[in-house]
Amino acid sequence: MSSTSYSNEGSTVAPASGSDKQESRPSSLLPLTPGQPPVAVSGKGIYITLEDGREFIDAAGGAAVACIGDGHPIVREAVKEQVDKLAYVYNMQLSNEPAEELASVLLESGKGAFELCGFAAGGSEAMESAIKLARQYWFEQKQPQRRHLISRHMSYHGNTVTALSLSGRPSWRAPYEEILQHKNIHKVSPAYAKRFQRTDETEEQYVERLRQELEDKFLELGPDTVIGFVAETVVGASGVIPAPKGYFKAIKSVCRKYGALFILDEVMCGMGRMGVTHAWESFGDNEPPDIQVIGKSLGGGYACIAAVLMSKQVADAIRDKNGFWKHGHTYQAHPISCAAAVAVQKVIAAENLLENGRQTGEFLAQLLRERLLSPDALARPFTSDIRGGGSLWIVEFDFTGPEGERADLEGQLFARLVQARCFEKGLVVSVSISGGNAEGDERDEIIFAPAYNITRKEVEKVVDIFVESVEEVLREYSCL
Numbered sequence: 001m002s003s004t005s006y007s008n009e010g011s012t013v014a015p016a017s018g019s020d021k022q023e024s025r026p027s028s029l030l031p032l033t034p035g036q037p038p039v040a041v042s043g044k045g046i047y048i049t050l051e052d053g054r055e056f057i058d059a060a061g062g063a064a065v066a067c068i069g070d071g072h073p074i075v076r077e078a079v080k081e082q083v084d085k086l087a088y089v090y091n092m093q094l095s096n097e098p099a100e101e102l103a104s105v106l107l108e109s110g111k112g113a114f115e116l117c118g119f120a121a122g123g124s125e126a127m128e129s130a131i132k133l134a135r136q137y138w139f140e141q142k143q144p145q146r147r148h149l150i151s152r153h154m155s156y157h158g159n160t161v162t163a164l165s166l167s168g169r170p171s172w173r174a175p176y177e178e179i180l181q182h183k184n185i186h187k188v189s190p191a192y193a194k195r196f197q198r199t200d201e202t203e204e205q206y207v208e209r210l211r212q213e214l215e216d217k218f219l220e221l222g223p224d225t226v227i228g229f230v231a232e233t234v235v236g237a238s239g240v241i242p243a244p245k246g247y248f249k250a251i252k253s254v255c256r257k258y259g260a261l262f263i264l265d266e267v268m269c270g271m272g273r274m275g276v277t278h279a280w281e282s283f284g285d286n287e288p289p290d291i292q293v294i295g296k297s298l299g300g301g302y303a304c305i306a307a308v309l310m311s312k313q314v315a316d317a318i319r320d321k322n323g324f325w326k327h328g329h330t331y332q333a334h335p336i337s338c339a340a341a342v343a344v345q346k347v348i349a350a351e352n353l354l355e356n357g358r359q360t361g362e363f364l365a366q367l368l369r370e371r372l373l374s375p376d377a378l379a380r381p382f383t384s385d386i387r388g389g390g391s392l393w394i395v396e397f398d399f400t401g402p403e404g405e406r407a408d409l410e411g412q413l414f415a416r417l418v419q420a421r422c423f424e425k426g427l428v429v430s431v432s433i434s435g436g437n438a439e440g441d442e443r444d445e446i447i448f449a450p451a452y453n454i455t456r457k458e459v460e461k462v463v464d465i466f467v468e469s470v471e472e473v474l475r476e477y478s479c480l
Helices: 020-024 073-085 097-109 123-140 161-166 170-179 203-221 247-258 279-283 312-320 335-350 353-373 402-406 414-424 456-476
Strands: 006-008 011-013 040-044 047-050 055-058 116-120 148-152 185-188 226-232 261-266 291-294 306-310 383-389 392-397 444-448
Touching: 055 456, 073 335, 097 116, 097 306, 097 335, 116 123, 116 312, 123 161, 123 226, 123 261, 123 291, 123 306, 123 312, 148 203, 161 170, 185 203, 203 226, 203 247, 226 247, 247 261, 247 279, 261 279, 306 312, 335 353, 353 383, 353 392, 353 456, 414 444, 414 456
Parallel strands: 148 185, 148 226, 226 261, 261 291
Antiparallel strands: 006 011, 040 047, 047 055, 116 306, 291 306, 383 392, 392 444
8 A cells, every 4th residue: 555645734635546547647737745646626515526536525625725615606706706807906006895805804803903904825925924014013113123033843834934934843944944044033842731741730830831931032032132922823734732721821921021022823723713713712811913824714725815914003003104014925915816715704604604613623523532532442542632623623643652562554654544545535634744742753643624614414424434544554554
């Protein structure tokens, strides 16, 4: 059985056997991973059809993007209407109606947390834009000495040079270390209680240790030299890791104490993925950021779009000083992309998909726990954690215990073997891009990020295929 897989941002597709058409057909595209991925030709809802006629359930949402599935008639019609009406204007010269409407929708969704927003064509571009905005904020405030950014190990913020510099996965950074930013970007520990909370610590003590580490980093750099602290509200592609209770309140207090900006990356976990519009709402401590980046579920895959949201404090500093954002891209606030995103957000609201996502997500987690962690489950000895929320969940496997000694995986990652087997059975799942330590070692983790409108029956089918695949691989590699 081949262990090759095709992966980008943790959203992966593994090759299936028996398809001579896809293997013999050369591609002119530069691949993003080893091998040539199969070619998709159509999609409807959570189903994707390949050129050889095979149909798949997409339980990964692509890269946690397809939040309402493919082919929704309302979004299709909105895009067609906008193409007929106005395809493109340059945002540095002209605004457009869909962009203005989408901005209003997003500001309203923050319930007073945000004052202005700007658009980008994708998450990495939006993160780059947010960092430039944060630096401009301090430039306009006559504090040019603020040049340092603090992020976290085990994070993932995108693939541009600055976004990758902020990220904490060494294997992705390795080819580019010599051109990444090292002088002005610094890392502190991740908020990953399961892996790093000490046995002699309470959750409160663990949070306090992380808070103190951040404050110590501020003091080391010089508090008045720090632009801000950057974190994923819920770590996404690097392991679906929610922060412990009280973490963001504690971290924001350090930023406030020293006047730095509190910046949240919700490209993957935002816009409904955690069952609420903004992931920071799921923590219950009402700690909105000064700057927030969103993407993926903003346009739901119908268009390339992301956004940067800013608080009144940041917005006022830009408007009152220079008067405009010293930043821009060719396809910023693209009319068709904005029209698609408006339609996606209207569908989510009209069809009550946040609630459906919460319910089906909990049902997914319930079934996974029943099938993988029950006393008689074959995979129980190797299933170490099932965590997440909303429509974003992960299953983590561990073969370091006594039961795992008999496993003969031939140096292959179990999660990738399972992923490939799922694909053979018509199911697309993701493998986490990062591991459970600061070095970024790859771990056995499978991510589920289905559309918010998935049905309970479809969830049952997803779990059936997944568990069947897990058990087959365990048998084949002498784990049982």
